[in-house]
Amino acid sequence: MLYTLCVMLFTKQVNIDLSFLFLFNRFVRFFKTLQQATPMQTNSREMSTINTKKGLKRKSECSDMKASSTPSDDFKCHSSTSKYFVNKHSNDNIRLGRNFFTKPCVALAKELLGKKLVRVLDSGERLSGRIVETEAYCGEEDTACHSYKGKKTGRNKAMFMESGTSYVYMIYGMYHCLNISSEGEGTAVLIRALEPLEGLSEMHTHRQRRRKETSKPLKPHQLCNGPGKLADALCITKTLDQVDLVISTSMWIERDQVNEDTEGDVMREDTDAAVQNMEEGGLADIKKVKIISCPRIGIDSTEETWRLKPLRFYLCGNKCVSVKNKEAETATQL
Structure with a gap:
């Protein structure tokens, strides 16, 4: 314009x-x-x-999703809590802490009897068993110990780590053994046998891998009645070596309905009845069971003094014990 x-x-x-x-x-x-x-x-x-x-x-949509979603939803709003720090299987009220493990190996070996070893697989399935047999290995003075004379290698490093650390090693090139470090340099407790409590079907599957197809099915008390057997049953391998059992989400120790009195007796479920009732889905009565002390197994090449020391401990009358010492049981009952 x-x-x-x-x-x-x-x-x-x-x-x-x-x-x-x-x-x-x-x-x-x-x-x-x-x-x-x-x-x-x-x-x-x-x-x-x-x-x-x-x-x-x-x-707004994200807020609605937070309110209505479940852990299995494909879509989730970002959370400040990682799934790797949450363990639905663990109960802090019954899980044993550092103080429990911080004691001499002989005392720890006895106190572990009746406690529950828990293993959570990658699939999330929980397996567990009551500890019924242990052996103590007392460090640099013990001629049967891997740390004898202060020997420290990559293999036995866990024995020198904080109390409550797992020490897993292989024997015969095919079986694993689970130990737990205790108070003192190079000391640890070997877990020799468990009474199966949870996940028996999965334990059967794991144990069957080394057996012939024509072999008879294992009975419940045969699943974990030896260090190599329990490691197979619970899928315990070298990947669980040097694991802190106080904070691990894959393996730890829990209290059970077990109490120890001043005489060394253990209040626990009757083992034979427990095994029978596991098959029937029932519960067993509680009664007192003596702790048997006797020489360790599989250390024939060790010099006599340490070979004969009563450093193996098990619950008397327990059907899941690997090898019973009749002489020691008779002496205990006198």
Whole structure:
């Protein structure tokens, strides 16, 4: 409009200063540029509003999902708690802590009797068994101990770590053994036998891998009646070496309905009845059971003094014990 007026004035030969026309022309160009820019700015504001609305909607949907979702949902809003620090199988009220393990190996070997060893597989299935047999290995003075004379290697490193650390090693190139470090340099307790409590079907499957298809099915008390057998049954391998049993989510020790009195007796379920009732799905009565002390097994090459020391401990009358010492049982009952 203004541009047309300018042309008319010029064609009518109106006397206008040339400098004024130049400035006027610049003003017209600026005005046109302003008109072209205004729709773009409007669109930007509209897009900003749309994006804001979308963002609010997305935030609202996320909030709704938090309120209604379950752990199995495919979509989850971000959480500050990682699944790797949550363990639904563990009960802090019955799980044994550092103080329990921080004691001399002989005392720990006795006190572990009747406690529950828990193993959680990668699949999430929980296996467990009551500890019924242990052996104490007393460090650098013990000629049967892997740390005899202070020997420290990559293999036995766990024996020198904090009390309550697992020490898993292989024997005969095929079987694993589980030990737990105790108070003192290079000392540990070997877990020799368990009474199966949870996951017996899975234990059967694991044990059957080394057996012939024609072999007779194992009875419950045969699943974990030896260090190599219990390691097979609970899938305990070198991957669980040097694991802190106080904080691990794969393996730990729990209290059971077991109490030890001043005479060394153990209040626990009657083993024979427990094994029978495991098959029937029932529960057994509680009664007192003596702790048997006798020489360790499988250390024939060790010098006599340490070979004959009564450093193996088991619950008398327990059907899941690997080898019973009749002489020691008779002496205990006198």
